[in-house]
Amino acid sequence: GEDVEQSLFLSVREGDSSVINCTYTDSSSTYLYWYKQEPGAGLQLLTYIFSNMDMKQDQRLTVLLNKKDKHLSLRIADTQTGDSAIYFCAEDTGGFKTIFGAGTRLFVKA
Amino acid sequence: DTGVSQDPRHKITKRGQNVTFRCDPISEHNRLYWYRQTLGQGPEFLTYFQNEAQLEKSRLLSDRFSAERPKGSFSTLEIQRTEQGDSAMYLCASSLLTGRLITGELFFGEGSRLTVL
Numbered sequence: 001g002e003d004v005e006q007s008l009f010l011s012v013r014e015g016d017s018s019v020i021n022c023t024y025t026d027s028s029s030t031y032l033y034w035y036k037q038e039p040g041a042g043l044q045l046l047t048y049i050f051s052n053m054d055m056k057q058d059q060r061l062t063v064l065l066n067k068k069d070k071h072l073s074l075r076i077a078d079t080q081t082g083d084s085a086i087y088f089c090a091e092d093t094g095g096f097k098t099i100f101g102a103g104t105r106l107f108v109k110a
Numbered sequence: 111d112t113g114v115s116q117d118p119r120h121k122i123t124k125r126g127q128n129v130t131f132r133c134d135p136i137s138e139h140n141r142l143y144w145y146r147q148t149l150g151q152g153p154e155f156l157t158y159f160q161n162e163a164q165l166e167k168s169r170l171l172s173d174r175f176s177a178e179r180p181k182g183s184f185s186t187l188e189i190q191r192t193e194q195g196d197s198a199m200y201l202c203a204s205s206l207l208t209g210r211l212i213t214g215e216l217f218f219g220e221g222s223r224l225t226v227l
Contacts, residue, residue: 008150030214033215035216042114042201043216043218044218045215088152092214097155100152102152103150103151
């Protein structure tokens, strides 16, 4: 079946690193995604990783993919108060139908 | 083009009434998706279109729900005989699917919030 699970809440201090974890079930996924949703706004793609990659780095963001364990993580270095948002892990299940997790609420304390 | 737009942004209705939501995708995008999001949850897939063809419908989409994309541009989502359990944010997203390597990125609208009293 199609299922994406992630931790629901994370609180960090400004300047620390944040790590948000996710597990997925569809081993045939071509892409895995991290979307960000700020209060009152629509979801926006933050970053993505192709399934044949183990890691992708984009400025303060590092995505790690463990295909064997179907585990995806997002690390945000030097977390800022502006990073406070809901982060959704998502997988494409073939044909680019995207399935989302419930979201991790990141709270950054100044 | 300013992105995906949805209308209305908020709809309050009484149980049993019909409601219709409209989505205007990014103009060159050939794929259009409808999702439903309830409080504390992620977006749940409802259906998607490639051009005017509806390719897949979730089992969440009961026979009271119907979606159309008549000319492959804008789309409507109609809910008949609304129930309190239909209260949610209805999200529309679009993407461009071509023969070239693509990422499947979805561009979301801000959603239409439905409240059924």
